[in-house]
Amino acid sequence: MNDVQGKTVVLLGGESAEREVSLNSGRCIAEALRGEGIEVETFDWLPERMEAFLGRKYGRVYIALHGGSGEDGRVQSMLSLAGIPYTGVRPSAAANGMDKHLSKIIVRGMTDVPVPEAVIMPAREALKVVSEGASGRWNTIVSKLGIPMIVKPARNGSSVGVTLVTEAGMLDKAVRDACVTEDELVMFEQYVSGYELTVAVLNGRALGVCQIIPKNAFYDWDAKYNRDDTEYLTPSSLGEAFDRRLCEMAEKVARSLSCTHGVVRADFLADRSLNPYFLEINTVPGMTSHSLVPKIALQAGMTFGQLCVEVLQGAE
Ligand SMILES: Nc1ncnc2c1ncn2[C@@H]1O[C@H](COP(=O)(O)OP(=O)(O)O)[C@@H](O)[C@H]1O
Numbered sequence: 001m002n003d004v005q006g007k008t009v010v011l012l013g014g015e016s017a018e019r020e021v022s023l024n025s026g027r028c029i030a031e032a033l034r035g036e037g038i039e040v041e042t043f044d045w046l047p048e049r050m051e052a053f054l055g056r057k058y059g060r061v062y063i064a065l066h067g068g069s070g071e072d073g074r075v076q077s078m079l080s081l082a083g084i085p086y087t088g089v090r091p092s093a094a095a096n097g098m099d100k101h102l103s104k105i106i107v108r109g110m111t112d113v114p115v116p117e118a119v120i121m122p123a124r125e126a127l128k129v130v131s132e133g134a135s136g137r138w139n140t141i142v143s144k145l146g147i148p149m150i151v152k153p154a155r156n157g158s159s160v161g162v163t164l165v166t167e168a169g170m171l172d173k174a175v176r177d178a179c180v181t182e183d184e185l186v187m188f189e190q191y192v193s194g195y196e197l198t199v200a201v202l203n204g205r206a207l208g209v210c211q212i213i214p215k216n217a218f219y220d221w222d223a224k225y226n227r228d229d230t231e232y233l234t235p236s237s238l239g240e241a242f243d244r245r246l247c248e249m250a251e252k253v254a255r256s257l258s259c260t261h262g263v264v265r266a267d268f269l270a271d272r273s274l275n276p277y278f279l280e281i282n283t284v285p286g287m288t289s290h291s292l293v294p295k296i297a298l299q300a301g302m303t304f305g306q307l308c309v310e311v312l313q314g315a316e
């Protein structure tokens, strides 16, 4: 593993709202790789540090960036152009995976995996509806999707800007919250009530399922990073046959989105009759000591160190 030309670096930090999570993931990955006898450095990534980064002439990069340029394909493109091998998905798969709307279109078109119904509106248009007090425009959306519904940004992560709308009067505020940036797409999505599940997929093969039981109304930022009462069950409580079916779906999803390189996480919801719906794919999932992918890997018999080595070995 140490015969690669140039040093191995874990790229962490980044400019997105998930910077702190990435610093944590990156440090855990670096520590785990060192524990496996692999020499690694870390580099705190910000787009304005690109020149400094390229000047270091690294031989191989482990991408531990969540959101922003590190997960939307820009860092992947930079590394491709610079000819530096890197972990995880290729640039176009990263860009597609970052966009929940686009991901769902691809999955719907290429697989038989169900996705929740949604209505999409560019942020500018949605904000115009709000500022003009034209909330009658929401009526058609409400009659199509029903209430409760979920309003969220299509191109953000970590549950930032996600609202569970339980009455029509909440829609204006939910839209404003979902408009995280000016070029966001606002997703109004059918609410799926039941079970929350995620599947880790390593090099195209599903490792297993984790069921998430948040104590909040949904799996929000607080439940993800602050609360210690969110329950995680691996395997899920829904039975072996269900988990197997979900793993097959996750592999189809990963194939359709060209996410068969490195480790990714596909999020699903299942209704009370156990019908799963694909929600989104995370192409650079959390890798902290309490993240979901390491939990699932461990259940599959793989330590965190082994998982990181396996991902690093796939760098190209
Ligand atoms: N259609 C939906 N129905 C029910 N809950 C949802 C729906 N969409 C999102 N959620 C809730 O919001 C959380 C975050 O949404 P998600 O689409 O996974 O975006 P991200 O994790 O990238 O912020 C989910 O984990 C889930 O708890």
Ligand SMILES: [Mg+2]
Pocket (backbone or CB within 6 Å): 158, 267, 280
């Ligand atoms: Mg998610």
